[in-house]
Amino acid sequence: MTPRSPTIRMVAERAGVSLATVSNVLNGKPSVSPDYAARVMEAVEALGYVPDLAASRLRSGKAALAGVVVPDLGNPMFARFVSVLEHVAREDGFDLVVVSSRNDPAEEADRLANIRAWRPSGVIVLPCDGALAARLPAGWTAPIVVADRIPDDGRFDLVAVDNGPAAAQVTRHLAGAGCRTCLVVATSLAISNMRERWEGAQVGAGAMELALAEVGDDPASGVARLSGRLSGTGRPDALFALEQMTSLALYPLLGSLGLVVPADIAYASFDEMEWMRLVTPPLTAARQPVEAMAQAAWTRLRARMAGDAGPPATIRLACTVTLRGSTPPAASPGPALTPSGSGRHRP
Amino acid sequence: MTPRSPTIRMVAERAGVSLATVSNVLNGKPSVSPDYAARVMEAVEALGYVPDLAASRLRSGKAALAGVVVPDLGNPMFARFVSVLEHVAREDGFDLVVVSSRNDPAEEADRLANIRAWRPSGVIVLPCDGALAARLPAGWTAPIVVADRIPDDGRFDLVAVDNGPAAAQVTRHLAGAGCRTCLVVATSLAISNMRERWEGAQVGAGAMELALAEVGDDPASGVARLSGRLSGTGRPDALFALEQMTSLALYPLLGSLGLVVPADIAYASFDEMEWMRLVTPPLTAARQPVEAMAQAAWTRLRARMAGDAGPPATIRLACTVTLRGSTPPAASPGPALTPSGSGRHRP
DNA sequence: TCCATGTCGTAAAACGTTTCATTTCAGGCT
DNA sequence: AGCCTGAAATGAAACGTTTTACGACATGGA
Numbered sequence: 001m002t003p004r005s006p007t008i009r010m011v012a013e014r015a016g017v018s019l020a021t022v023s024n025v026l027n028g029k030p031s032v033s034p035d036y037a038a039r040v041m042e043a044v045e046a047l048g049y050v051p052d053l054a055a056s057r058l059r060s061g062k063a064a065l066a067g068v069v070v071p072d073l074g075n076p077m078f079a080r081f082v083s084v085l086e087h088v089a090r091e092d093g094f095d096l097v098v099v100s101s102r103n104d105p106a107e108e109a110d111r112l113a114n115i116r117a118w119r120p121s122g123v124i125v126l127p128c129d130g131a132l133a134a135r136l137p138a139g140w141t142a143p144i145v146v147a148d149r150i151p152d153d154g155r156f157d158l159v160a161v162d163n164g165p166a167a168a169q170v171t172r173h174l175a176g177a178g179c180r181t182c183l184v185v186a187t188s189l190a191i192s193n194m195r196e197r198w199e200g201a202q203v204g205a206g207a208m209e210l211a212l213a214e215v216g217d218d219p220a221s222g223v224a225r226l227s228g229r230l231s232g233t234g235r236p237d238a239l240f241a242l243e244q245m246t247s248l249a250l251y252p253l254l255g256s257l258g259l260v261v262p263a264d265i266a267y268a269s270f271d272e273m274e275w276m277r278l279v280t281p282p283l284t285a286a287r288q289p290v291e292a293m294a295q296a297a298w299t300r301l302r303a304r305m306a307g308d309a310g311p312p313a314t315i316r317l318a319c320t321v322t323l324r325g326s327t328p329p330a331a332s333p334g335p336a337l338t339p340s341g342s343g344r345h346r347p
Numbered sequence: 348m349t350p351r352s353p354t355i356r357m358v359a360e361r362a363g364v365s366l367a368t369v370s371n372v373l374n375g376k377p378s379v380s381p382d383y384a385a386r387v388m389e390a391v392e393a394l395g396y397v398p399d400l401a402a403s404r405l406r407s408g409k410a411a412l413a414g415v416v417v418p419d420l421g422n423p424m425f426a427r428f429v430s431v432l433e434h435v436a437r438e439d440g441f442d443l444v445v446v447s448s449r450n451d452p453a454e455e456a457d458r459l460a461n462i463r464a465w466r467p468s469g470v471i472v473l474p475c476d477g478a479l480a481a482r483l484p485a486g487w488t489a490p491i492v493v494a495d496r497i498p499d500d501g502r503f504d505l506v507a508v509d510n511g512p513a514a515a516q517v518t519r520h521l522a523g524a525g526c527r528t529c530l531v532v533a534t535s536l537a538i539s540n541m542r543e544r545w546e547g548a549q550v551g552a553g554a555m556e557l558a559l560a561e562v563g564d565d566p567a568s569g570v571a572r573l574s575g576r577l578s579g580t581g582r583p584d585a586l587f588a589l590e591q592m593t594s595l596a597l598y599p600l601l602g603s604l605g606l607v608v609p610a611d612i613a614y615a616s617f618d619e620m621e622w623m624r625l626v627t628p629p630l631t632a633a634r635q636p637v638e639a640m641a642q643a644a645w646t647r648l649r650a651r652m653a654g655d656a657g658p659p660a661t662i663r664l665a666c667t668v669t670l671r672g673s674t675p676p677a678a679s680p681g682p683a684l685t686p687s688g689s690g691r692h693r694p
Numbered sequence: 695t696c697c698a699t700g701t702c703g704t705a706a707a708a709c710g711t712t713t714c715a716t717t718t719c720a721g722g723c724t
Numbered sequence: 725a726g727c728c729t730g731a732a733a734t735g736a737a738a739c740g741t742t743t744t745a746c747g748a749c750a751t752g753g754a
Contacts, residue, residue: 004408005466006486007740018704023742031702048485053464054401055740058709061351073433079426086420086447095461098445100433114442117400119352138395139353251625274595275622354710365734370712378732402710405739697754704747709740717734723727 006047015043026051053095057119064094066301067115067123069108071149073100077244077271077290078126081147084294085124092302103128103217109135116140122301127151130192143304147297150192157304158314159297163196163270166286166319167242168204170268173284173321174238175208177328179266182238183229185213185246187222197242197270211236219249226250230265231257237265238327244271251279267326281325289317353394362390373398400442404466411441413648414462414470416455418496420447424591424618424637425473428494431641432471439649450475450564456482463487469648474498477539490651494644497539504651505661506644510543510617513633513666514589515551517615520631520668521585522555524675526613529585530576532560532593534569544589544617558583566596573597577612578604584612585674591618598626614673628672636664 008026012019017036024032025040043049057063066089070078086096097115101108108128115123116137125132126148133153136144146156174182184201186194189212202210213229215222223246229235230253239254241247247269254261261267261281269276272287296315323329359369364383371379372387390396404410413436417425433443444462448455455475462470463484472479473495480500483491493503521529531548533541536559549557560576562569570593576582577600586601588594594616601608608614608628616623619634643662670676 005463005488009740019741020704020706020743021702024703027742033702036702048487050460050464050484050486052405052466052740054466055405055709056742058399058402058405058711059740059742061709061742073430074427076423076426079423079430080421082445083420083426083447086445087449090446090458095444095446095465097442098429098433099437099442100430102434111437113397116352117397118442119399119401137397139397140395141352248621248625273622275620275625278595278598278622279625280627356710366711367713367734367736368732371733374712378730380732383733399710402739403712405741406710406712408712408739695754698752700751701749702747703749705745707744708742711739712737714737715735718732720729720731722729724725 005052006049008049008051011040011043011047011049014047015039063119063121064092065097065118065120066094066305067097067099067118067120069099069101069111069115069123069125069127071101071103071126071128073098075245076273077288080290081126081294084291085298088295088298092298101128105129105131105135108132109137113137116142122305124297124301129190132156143301145297145301145304147293148193150196155312157300157312159293159300160193160314160316161288161293161319162316163193163319164200164203166321167197167200167240167270169321170240170270170284170286171201171204171208171210172206173323173330174240174266174268174327175204175206176330177266178331179208179236179238179328181209181211181236182240182266183211183213183226183236184240184242185215185223185226185250186242187217187219187246188214194242201240201242208238215246215249219243219246222246223249223253226253227257230254230259235265239265239267241267241269242271244269244273247271247276247283247285248273251283261326262328266328272322277324284324284327285322287320287322289319292317352399353396355396355398358387358390358394358396361394362386410466410468411439412444412465412467413441413652414444414446414465414467416446416448416458416462416470416472416474418448418450418473418475420445422592423620424635427637428473428641431638432645435642435645439645448475452476452478452482455479456484460484463489469652471644471648476537479503490648492644492648492651494640495540497543502659504647504659506640506647507540507661507663508635508640508666509663510540510666511547511550513668514544514547514587514617516668517587517617517631517633518548518551518555518557519553520670520677521587521613521615521674522551522553523677524613526555526583526585526675528556528558528583529587530558530560530573530583531587531589532562532570532573532597533589534564534566534593535561541589548587548589555585562593562596566590566593569593570596570600574600574604577601577606582612586612586614588614588616589618591616591620594618594623594630594632595620598630608673609675613675619667619669624671631671631674632669634667634669636666639664 008019008022012022022040025037072078089096099111101111122143124145130152132151144156147159189195213226241250259265268284270286272285276283276285355366355369359366369387372384419425436443446458448458452475469490471492477499479498491503494506536542588597606612615631617633619632623630623632
């Protein structure tokens with residue numbers, strides 16, 4: 001009924017050679033005469049034969065397959081990560097199984113088990129919380145590289161950005177520009193990045209008074225609860241969104257409250273996205289080197305898969321803070337951050 | 348040296364039963380006594396056994412694995428598509444191999460062959476051009492559902508949006524609002540969607556004069572060439588970007604040319620993104636139901652994988668045009684499009 | 695002539711599953 | 725007792741590869 005894909009046996013028969021010879025040709029083994037090789041290739045072409053990677057892996061134990069677990073594929077930041085990863089992995093001949101944990105530890109554990117069922121030669125995880133180690137299936141063997149978020153357990157390779165220093169740089173600028181109070185808005189401090197950013201923000205704040213608001217995993221609805229804190233007389237004169245989705249949800253709220261940026265309130269954001277350059281005024285933001293992070297994670301995983309057995313390494317990449325119209329200029333010229341860059345749209 | 352994952356044989360030995368019994372327990376076969384089942388489960392837990400899906404597929408011929416080919420994972424629109432797809436597929440117990448063709452037909456062919464090597468039970472393709480059929484590896488057997496872009500060959504199931512009518516709706520509004528000339532900006536008419544949108548735009552234009560500009564696969568740099576056509580005396584009084592990335596690149600260009608929207612020039616876009624609501628003025632845009640498209644594609648594929656052998660089906664989903672501040676209001680009240688708020692479609 | 699020494703090919707055994715066909719065993723019927 | 729039935733468990737054969745070990749056949753040196 002259903003015609004099955006051609007197998008290596010059919011190729012062998014059509015070429016009039018043995019199974020082993022076909023295999024040797026396909027895997028570029030040295031000892032095979034040119035005419036036999038030609039016969040085999042002809043048969044392969046004619047039948048449209050594509051080797052079955054599952055069977056291949058089963059026998060050889062080697063698979064050009066890697067897994068990726070991200071908290072949320074719908075988030076453009078993680079989408080870019082996967083996009084770059086897919087590209088560099090492909091350049092090394094690797095295929096990718098992509099799963100999303102939807103920020104749920106239970107789902108994360110489930111997806112990890114699922115990925116393991118494919119016996120990939122390595123996995124890259126952006127864990128949804130710090131307890132990744134506790135959720136690994138028992139007999140795990142494949143190398144793991146953790147990216148973006150910081151696990152409690154130090155036994156993993158880690159690639160992340162310098163959340164703290166970058167956040168400090170932002171608050172330092174706000175304080176230097178004369179802001180007295182600043183509301184910092186995060187999804188949840190349960191996420192290690194947010195914690196690092198919050199702590200960094202405190203470091204850079206100096207005399208500026210800092211307050212924290214957590215809006216939860218769904219910022220789009222969570223920010224609504226902040227109206228009160230933003231409209232009263234005691235409202236802060238600066239706002240710092242620690243994450244892109246939060247920023248996206250928060251920004252229109254200001255307009256609806258009748259607040260003008262930056263005259264009434266200064267506004268800065270972590271996790272730069274393209275739209276931040278387009279709005280009026282453009283947003284001061286810290287850009288994460290997502291592409292570099294994906295690249296670095298792959299390089300590290302590649303090394304592990306090749307047998308590198310060194311101690312776990314941690315790589316921290318630098319964020320870039322760009323000052324734009326949404327924050328007032330520094331009172332004193334100060335230690336020269338990037339002055340403004342391009343895209344002022346219509347002040 | 349490298350400790351391998353536990354196999355079904357180890358489970359069998361530990362539980363003191365046969366291989367077949369373990370398999371029967373794991374696959375929920377009926378005839379197995381409760382006490383044996385318990386013994387097996389205990390062993391599975393203890394060893395952290397996870398069945399090898401590759402071996403399982405090899406023997407049974409059934410795999411809960413599907414492939415997805417998208418033109419560009421970095422594009423938020425495709426990222427959302429994959430995100431939704433991954434979710435619904437997972438709900439049916441399917442894993443996903445995700446590859447990006449980077450808008451290159453040769454890469455697409457290569458990736459398709461690569462995906463086939465995993466023998467997935469189905470594949471969803473967003474082809475980079477119409478000639479998908481010609482690029483399928485010879486002995487292809489798995490069902491294919493095409494989404495978003497329209498293949499020349501009618502033999503595939505297709506899920507797409509109603510590009511033409513939606514584009515017509517936009518130009519009809521522009522014309523009705525008094526625009527006399529409109530520049531339509533696309534990446535390339537080689538892409539079927541763009542063609543449909545361009546043709547639709549012509550249908551809706553009525554007396555309004557239409558011109559077309561193709562900026563190529565990389566709008567970010569391509570739009571620069573449009574400065575001349577936008578600054579001279581003969582400049583159009585409306586601009587219609589047929590795609591989100593183009594819109595993103597085009598929009599800042601207006602500001603740098605000193606053009607005020609909508610006073611100097613009206614602006615509308617296909618492919619609504621969140622930032623379009625945030626800029627000043629907010630953008631009139633046609634929203635594609637990406638989530639519904641992914642959902643529908645999966646449903647169709649699911650049916651095919653289950654054996655549905657009916658003729659190829661085409662599903663067209665409706666876009667939603669939302670009028671916002673970037674286009675002037677309709678001159679006469681007219682046939683009431685959604686004034687601004689939520690999206691009404693209009694047949 | 696005859697044995698080392700290659701080179702090129704092949705048969706057959708694995709890899710971890712599922713499934714087929716078979717065995718075993720306990721009852722329930724005449 | 726003898727016979728048939730069905731349930732519960734198992735042995736062994738596949739699935740499509742890669743790999744190991746070995747065979748055939750020249751070649752060349754003694």
